Amino acid sequence: MRISIPGLGGRLRRARNGTGLSQEKVAERIGVSWMTVHRWERSQRAVPDHLLDKLCELYDKPIRWFLTLEEGDLEQENGPADGSGKVSEASGAYGRRGGTDAASRVYRKIADAPAGYLPLLEKVVEDILDGLRTSKR
Numbered sequence: 001m002r003i004s005i006p007g008l009g010g011r012l013r014r015a016r017n018g019t020g021l022s023q024e025k026v027a028e029r030i031g032v033s034w035m036t037v038h039r040w041e042r043s044q045r046a047v048p049d050h051l052l053d054k055l056c057e058l059y060d061k062p063i064r065w066f067l068t069l070e071e072g073d074l075e076q077e078n079g080p081a082d083g084s085g086k087v088s089e090a091s092g093a094y095g096r097r098g099g100t101d102a103a104s105r106v107y108r109k110i111a112d113a114p115a116g117y118l119p120l121l122e123k124v125v126e127d128i129l130d131g132l133r134t135s136k137r
Helices: 008-019 023-030 034-041 049-059 063-067 071-078 089-097 100-111 115-136
Strands: none
Touching: 008 034, 008 049, 008 063, 023 034, 023 049, 049 063, 063 115, 100 115
16 A cells, blocks of 8 residues: 655655655665655655555654654654643643543544555554553553
């Protein structure tokens, strides 16, 4: 399956820049041309899921970091963008509601997703749940 969601190209570029690797080096390590990496980062070409897995390893980022649709979720991963000490309004609201409303909202979004995204969504949710289990130990 090929993955193309809003913001993915920018996140790929941000992750690569964070590692200090060039597009050429990334391409060499995962077995594609540098132009392919360039097109992914400009959102001109969808990323095959098996190569997104390789990029996750190379950039040391969980798949959810690339597939998160809201910028606030990325702030949780990297710390607050504004330096205020707040992770995001959404995370604070989640804690106050005990997760019930948030879980319902997420469920509705997943239920309304196109069928082609369901295997990917399942993988992302499993990754998140594995991370939660690991952090509780």
